[in-house]
Every structure is written in C-alpha cells, then in structure tokens.
Amino acid sequence: AQKITQTQPGMFVQEKEAVTLDCTYDTSDPSYGLFWYKQPSSGEMIFLIYQGSYDQQNATEGRYSLNFQKARKSANLVISASQLGDSAMYFCAMRGDNQGGKLIFGQGTELSVKP
C-alpha cells in the first residue's frame, strides 16, 4: 500500500527564515514521483516542485528545494527566505509507476509566516 505521512499539522516560521516541512512515504513501486503542492487560504492547489525517485540530485525551484533521502523514504520541502505570502497549507503527494494516474496525498502542514 502507498502512504504519505506529514507529521506536522502546523508550523510557524519568522519572515526571512528558512523552514523545513516533513514528508515521509511508503511504497512498493520500484519508481515513483514525489510532489509538493501549496494551498493558500483562497483554496486553489498550486504545484510547487517535483522529485523523481531515480533523480541523483535534489530538486530545486526558486526558493523551494527538496531534501530527498531515498533510504529514509523522506522528501522534505525546504522553503528559504520565507515570505508572508508563503503562509498556506502544504501537501506532499506521490505517484507510483504501478498506480496508474493516482496521486496519493498527505494530510498537509499548515505553515504560518510571522512578520
């Protein structure tokens, strides 16, 4: 069975500081992709960053980076230089190569950026 676990229901970070949002996963698929989405209070789901299970390097996208540790089955999102607009729910998701089109989502982490 596939599972995504986000153990931090809520996180606080000071503006301009870096923050790490945790994500662990479980899958029996030989290859898989990991995704992070942002959901601001307005409700839309915004795709942020992707990491493939066979990628040699950690993914980066602007201020977002992934700390991917395959042996530990973790794919933590790092947001550098936090901004007030980063306050939102963040979801980790996974798609395995034997799961058709299905994306499995974690429970989410609510990030609050303090001025």
Added chain:
Amino acid sequence: DAGVIQSPRHEVTEMGQEVTLRCKPISGHDYLFWYRQTMMRGLELLIYFNNNVPIDDSGMPEDRFSAKMPNASFSTLKIQPSEPRDSAVYFCASSLGTGIHQPQHFGDGTRLSIL
C-alpha cells in the same frame, strides 16, 4: 496559458437537489481527475479519465455520484440527490500523461454546501 477551469466556484443548494460541477482541463492534457477535499478525509480521488474514457471510478462514494467526459475539453461531476454530507471542496485536475514525473494541475475548486 489557461489553467484548469472549474465552475461554479461556490454552490449552495438544498438537500435533495441535483448538483452539477463543471471542468475544462488544460488543452492537450489527456488525463482528467476529480477530487474531493474534506477536513475529515483530506484529498480523495473520486474518478479519473484518459482520453475521455473513465479509467478508475473506485473512489466514487456511491451511486448518487456520476461523472462524464463527453469530449476532451469538458467534464462534469453530478450529484443526484445531494445530501449534507456531500459538502466539500471538489477539485478537477488534469495532466499530460500519468508518468511519475507528470504533475497534476488543479483548478480553483468548487466549494459545495448542501443545506
């Protein structure tokens, strides 16, 4: 580029009424997904289509729910009759294939309230 377009953004209706949610995927995307988001259950995949054909509807909660995709640029999710427990945010998403590297792009969602 236009993203996934959902309508309506908000829907409030009385129990027993028929509800129709609409979705226009990103042009060229051959996969379309319907999700439901609630506080209790998080994000759940209801059904997805490939080239307008339903592939997996195992997440559809019961016979009151139905989804169609008459062409590549339009899909509907219908609830008849609606019940208060159907209140949730319903998302439509599309992707270019289901490779593990393919992100799903979400619409802004429909916030449904059944009174």
